[in-house]
Amino acid sequence: MPAEEVxxxxxxxxxxxxxxxxxxxxxxELGFSSGDATLIATAISELARNIxxxxxxxxxxxGRTQVASRVGIQVVASDKGPGIPDIGQALxxxxxxxxSLGLGxxxxxRLMDEFSITSQPGQGTTVVVKKWRQ
Amino acid sequence: MMAKRDSGSQVAGTRNxxxxxxxxxxxxxxxxxxxxxxxxxxxxxxxxxxxxxxxxTRLLTAMTKEEIFAEATSVYDSYVEALETETFEALxxxxxxLSERIIPRGVETHEVVGIVLLLRDVLxxxxxxxYQTDFKKLNRILDAYEPAANRIANTVAISFVQERxxxxxxxxxxxxxxxxxxxxxxxxxxILPIIGVIDPQRARQLTEQLLRGIRTNRxxxxxxxxxxxxxxxxxxxxxxxxxxEASRLLGATVIVTGLSPEIAQTLVxxxxxxxxxNTVGDLQGGIEQAxxxxxxxxxxxxxxx
Amino acid sequence: MEVPILKQGEFLIATFQAALSDxxxxxxRIGLTQQVVRFRSxxxxxxxxxxxxxxxxxxxxxxxxxxxxxxxxxxxxxxGIQPExxxxxxxxxxxxxxxxxxxxxxxxxxxxxxxxxxTD
Numbered sequence: 001m002p003a004e005e006v007x008x009x010x011x012x013x014x015x016x017x018x019x020x021x022x023x024x025x026x027x028x029e030l031g032f033s034s035g036d037a038t039l040i041a042t043a044i045s046e047l048a049r050n051i052x053x054x055x056x057x058x059x060x061x062x063g064r065t066q067v068a069s070r071v072g073i074q075v076v077a078s079d080k081g082p083g084i085p086d087i088g089q090a091l092x093x094x095x096x097x098x099x100s101l102g103l104g105x106x107x108x109x110r111l112m113d114e115f116s117i118t119s120q121p122g123q124g125t126t127v128v129v130k131k132w133r134q
Numbered sequence: 135m136m137a138k139r140d141s142g143s144q145v146a147g148t149r150n151x152x153x154x155x156x157x158x159x160x161x162x163x164x165x166x167x168x169x170x171x172x173x174x175x176x177x178x179x180x181x182x183x184x185x186x187x188x189x190x191t192r193l194l195t196a197m198t199k200e201e202i203f204a205e206a207t208s209v210y211d212s213y214v215e216a217l218e219t220e221t222f223e224a225l226x227x228x229x230x231x232l233s234e235r236i237i238p239r240g241v242e243t244h245e246v247v248g249i250v251l252l253l254r255d256v257l258x259x260x261x262x263x264x265y266q267t268d269f270k271k272l273n274r275i276l277d278a279y280e281p282a283a284n285r286i287a288n289t290v291a292i293s294f295v296q297e298r299x300x301x302x303x304x305x306x307x308x309x310x311x312x313x314x315x316x317x318x319x320x321x322x323x324x325i326l327p328i329i330g331v332i333d334p335q336r337a338r339q340l341t342e343q344l345l346r347g348i349r350t351n352r353x354x355x356x357x358x359x360x361x362x363x364x365x366x367x368x369x370x371x372x373x374x375x376x377x378x379e380a381s382r383l384l385g386a387t388v389i390v391t392g393l394s395p396e397i398a399q400t401l402v403x404x405x406x407x408x409x410x411x412n413t414v415g416d417l418q419g420g421i422e423q424a425x426x427x428x429x430x431x432x433x434x435x436x437x438x439x
Numbered sequence: 440m441e442v443p444i445l446k447q448g449e450f451l452i453a454t455f456q457a458a459l460s461d462x463x464x465x466x467x468r469i470g471l472t473q474q475v476v477r478f479r480s481x482x483x484x485x486x487x488x489x490x491x492x493x494x495x496x497x498x499x500x501x502x503x504x505x506x507x508x509x510x511x512x513x514x515x516x517x518x519g520i521q522p523e524x525x526x527x528x529x530x531x532x533x534x535x536x537x538x539x540x541x542x543x544x545x546x547x548x549x550x551x552x553x554x555x556x557x558t559d
Contacts, residue, residue, distance in 0.1 A: 013461040020492055021458065031303070035342055038492065038523040042531065045494040104495055107531035134303070345522035352542060376529040383525040383534070385518070385541035385550075 005063040010051045010079075019060050020044040026062050027073055031133050040073060040131055043111040046104050047077035047127055055081020055124065065130055072113070072132040080124035087119055165278040170218045172264060173257060181210045184249075184256045193248045196240045205232065213253060217282050222289050229293035237294075237301055246294045247287070254283045316347035323424050324353040324386075327417070329362035337373035344377060348384045355424040356381055359417045361392025371400045378411065387427060388412060391420035442467045444474050450482040450551055451475065452544070455489045464500045471504055475511050482551035483508050486544055488519030498533040505538040514554060516540065518547040 006026065008019040020041040027037035044060060051058035058079025065074040084090050090105050105127070109115040112129040119125040173180065185206050188194060194202050208228065216225040233246075261279060265272035317325045326344050348356065358377070360366075366374070378388040389412045393401075401408060414420040440463050444453045451474055453467060471483060485501065487493070505515035516539045520528070528534070541547040 016494075017458045017460055024491070031300070033307075035523040035526065038521075039527050039530065041492045042494055042527040045492055046531065049494065049496060104531060107495075110530045111527065134306075342522065342526060345525055349522050349542065352546075354542075354546075376526075379534045380522075380525040380529045383520045383528060383540050384522065385543075385546050 005061060007059055007061045009057070009059050010048050010077075011057040013049075013052060016045055016048045016052075019048050023062055023073075023075065026064075027131075030064055030071060030073055032073070032131070033134065036131060036134070039111045040075070043108045043129060043131075044075055044077075046108050046111075047075065047129070050104065050127075051077060051079045051081075054084075055079035058124075070132050072130050074128065074130045075112075076126065076128050078124065078126040083121040083123055083125055084117075084119040085121050087117060091117075161274070162278045165275050166217065166220070166282070169261065169275055169279055170214055172261070173214045173217070176260060177210065177214075180256055180260055181206055184210070184253050187252050187256060188249050191248065191252065193245045193252075194241060197236070205236075208232070209250075210253065213257075213286055216286050216289075217279075220282065222285065225286060225289055226293055229290045230297055233294045233297035237298055243291070243295055243298065247291045250287045250290045254287060257283070316344055318347075318351050318353070319421070320425070320428070320430070322352060322354040322428055323421075324348065324351055324356045325359065325417075325421070326356060327359045327362065332363065332366070332370050334369050334373065337370045341373060341377045341380065345380055345384060348381060348386045353386050355387050355389065355427050357389045357391055357417065357420040357424050359391045359420065360394075360397065361417060363392075363394075363397065366397050366400050368400065368404050371397070371404050371406070375401070375404075375406055375411075389414055389420045389424055391415065391417045442470070444470060446474075446478055446480070447548075449480055449555075450484060450548070451478065451480045452484045452486060454486040457489050458491060459497070461496060464497060468500060468504050468507070472507050472511065475508055475513050481513050481555055483513055483515045484544060484547040484551070485515065485517050486519045486547075487517060487524075488521070488543070490519075490524065491521070493520070493524050493528050493533065495531065495533060498528065498535060502535060502538055514539065514551060516547040516550050518543050 006022055008015065008022060010016070010019065023044040024037045024041040027040045028034070032040065044062075048060060051060075058077065058081065061076040061078075063074050063076075065072045091109070092106070105115075105117070108127070108129060112131045114130040115127070116129075117125065117127045185203055188202060188206070189199075197205070209232070212225050212228045216222055236246075258276070258279065261275055262272065265275055315327075317327070319325050324344070324347055326340065326347075328340065332340070344356065344358075347353065358374070360374075374390070378390070381388045391414045393413050393415075398408060401411075412423075414423055440456060440459065442453050442455060442459070442463065444451055446452075451471065453471055459467070471485075474480065475483060483504075485504070487501075490497070501517055505517075508515045517535060518541045520540065539550060541550045
């Protein structure tokens with residue numbers, strides 16, 4: 001039986017690949033298709049990068065989630081960095097995630113089924129995303 | 135007449151949980167051994183009793199008498215072994231294996247749960263019969279037996295249900311694959327005709343199928359025909375754009391045919407530069423352009439001298 | 440992990456082995472540029488068949504590699520992007536715009552040969 005929750009510290013770019021591979025493994029164990037597991041791993045990769053770019057360190061917690069009979073995976077990416085001053089703007093940044101043009105949050109939102117973010121300047125940021133198994 | 139025992143069934147939480155009212159785990163392990171010995175000694179008789187009760191309650195009608203007997207033997211032995219070793223991995227593995235075999239036969243969850251509970255009852259009754267003269271001992275034996283028996287029932291039922299869910303998901307996926315055709319028309323050329331109403335989920339599924347098709351068929355050109363699509367909302371229009379982009383990443387060029395003025399407008403609204411998208415009026419024209427891109431000469435029927 | 444770079448005639452072929460760290464990608468960029476100059480290669484194929492996730496950093500690095508190599512007078516083709524990875528990429532808006540792509544090594548070589556046939 002897979003562990004209920006896995007926590008991965010993100011403090012250098014060497015933590016990115018292990019974090020997303022753990023995500024892929026958990027997704028497969030939860031019964032997600034390979035394609036969905038790729039989407040989940042990609043989202044984790046981007047969230048980990050955001051943490052490194054904007055807060056230099058933080059953590060990602062992966063876990064199983066369930067509502068009624070729907071089973072899914074939940075990813076919580078949190079840091080105690082400077083926070084995002086204008087969340088609305090960050091979410092509006094359009095499709096491009098290349099270069100320093102933004103956090104790629106709209107992209108992460110497209111990859112997953114549910115997305116929520118809380119951020120306070122000076123207090124850090126927490127992004128919670130979920131994907132439901134088909 | 136024996137007083138009816140209040141069984142307050144507790145599922146064993148840990149491997150060594152023997153129930154609460156015992157003088158010590160030493161005693162309960164011994165009891166379990168005694169119990170297992172009894173079940174082994176009376177194996178033939180108890181198994182037959184179980185099988186006839188299965189027939190009585192009309193469970194497993196999808197299987198023949200011989201099959202039921204064969205499986206019953208394996209289940210009985212696994213059951214007793216789980217009781218003896220107090221470990222459940224072997225049982226779990228066996229239950230999954232059994233499920234894999236009987237699910238295609240149409241056996242349902244209530245049947246599997248039913249027969250395991252019947253076995254539990256048949257064994258419990260035989261314990262009542264054996265220890266009826268020693269009420270205290272009977273209680274202790276049941277204290278040892280019940281948590282383990284309940285855990286066994288749980289394990290088997292859950293394994294079956296999980297296997298069933300897996301099979302259902304597989305079947306659903308297969309159905310989805312069948313109902314959205316990606317057609318190989320010529321070498322390196324695929325056509326994806328889209329008809330009717332597309333919701334975001336179907337659009338996504340179409341994209342995934344197309345991309346897999348590009349890889350499998352080594353397609354260099356794909357014609358996506360949306361003549362049969364009446365309208366498209368922004369979300370689905372985005373999916374179309376993503377499909378074109380993703381196909382390119384696999385080295386395939388996409389030609390979109392049958393674009394209605396309404397859909398063209400939707401695309402423009404979401405910011406698509408139609409000048410950059412390869413569009414042709416109708417499917418036939420699209421196929422011809424595709425052939426040209428692939429280097430096929432489009433030859434008129436009579437060659438001029 | 441080193442990315443092996445093989446020379447095939449006028450072309451170089453770099454094959455990703457598995458998940459590459461950021462450092463690996465940076466080394467690849469430097470290594471490929473050096474080799475292009477050293478062998479005066481006209482084309483580079485980067486085979487990412489083994490890559491199971493392409494994120495924004497990987498995408499950006501590949502585009503930078505293609506750009507630098509073009510400045511050296513050579514052409515880059517990315518091959519082997521898996522269907523699932525391509526799907527995830529476009530969700531993120533990573534389209535590798537401006538960089539040639541092909542299905543696999545065979546198609547990549549065909550593309551480069553075609554390109555240099557017409558410009559010779």
